[in-house]
Amino acid sequence: MAYSNILNTVDNVQGIFLDLGFGKGNDLSSIINDMNEGIIRSRDISLFDSFEGQPEPSSMDDGAFNKGDYIRPIQPAYDIVNTIKANVCICKGWIEDTLIDCISDDTVAAAHIDLIGYESTLFSLNKVYKRLAEGGVIIIKDYENYIGVKKAVDKFALDQTLSVNKSDSTAFIYKPKLNKTVTNKKVNRTWSSTLT
Secondary structure, eight states: OOOHHHHGGGTTSOSEEEEEOOTTSHHHHHHHHHHHTTSSOOOOEEEEEOSSOOOOOOGGGTTSOOTTTTOOOSHHHHHHGGGSSSOEEEEESOHHHHHHHHTTTOOEEEEEEOOOSHHHHHHHHHHHHHHEEEEEEEEETTTTTOHHHHHHHHHHHHHHTOOOEEETTEEEEEOOOOOOOOOOOOOOOOOOOOOO
8 A cells, every 4th residue: 555645644743753563664665765755754763673573462363473473684674774864763672662762752743553463553552642743643554454453453443532544454543633722711700708
């Protein structure tokens, strides 16, 4: 799927781009290409992967994968750093161990989640959403392809009362902009005290 149409909608949102589940780097490479060509806004990037394959699946994953599946080398992540004129941070390790420290001070404009397990997907959604700017977007790849991902996204959306948008097998969730209407009403207060 081309993500440019979704990412294009957050061009005016300040913040970094997160890639959770770098894998071979094909999706991030395509996104960086769109940034370099000016199709979408160029941003600093933090990319995450264990580079050790998948973690232990939970019962919510219904046997969709095994521990250690999809091991990928880290070299493509190092190589991608030189393809964009922006800061790229490589966060190696399990999402649960790296995500909070790697984005602790950052505002996130957009995140691409390409994880296939229930636990890691739900953890990522909850943590990223806290750092997501108003109007920002989280893109979840394989929403329709992995039962654990679908369960995690649906639970997260229900808990946060958010809408899940879909395109092909991909889901995306926007963080609503708060209504910041301020009224300038004068408040009259009457204080009384009874002395006896």
